[in-house]
Amino acid sequence: MFQLFMHPFVIGYRSRLWIPEVLIEAAKDLGGAWFATHADLARWGSAADGPGSQAE
Numbered sequence: 001m002f003q004l005f006m007h008p009f010v011i012g013y014r015s016r017l018w019i020p021e022v023l024i025e026a027a028k029d030l031g032g033a034w035f036a037t038h039a040d041l042a043r044w045g046s047a048a049d050g051p052g053s054q055a056e
Contacts, residue, residue: 001041 004020027033036044 004023006020008014024035027035
C-alpha cells in the first residue's frame with residue numbers, strides 16, 4: 001500500500017505537482033495498480049477474504 005499525501009506543507013511548492021502525476025502515470029502503465037479511496041480500503045479490509053478478517 002502506498003498513500004500519497006499532497007498537502008502543500010508536505011509537497012512544498014506548486015511547481016512540484018508534476019512529480020506525483022508522473023508517478024501515477026508510471027503506476028498505471030505498469031498495470032495491476034489499484035487506486036482506491038480510504039473507504040474502498042476499509043470495505044476491502046472488512047471483506048470475508050480480506051486481511052484481518054475472521055476467516056484467517
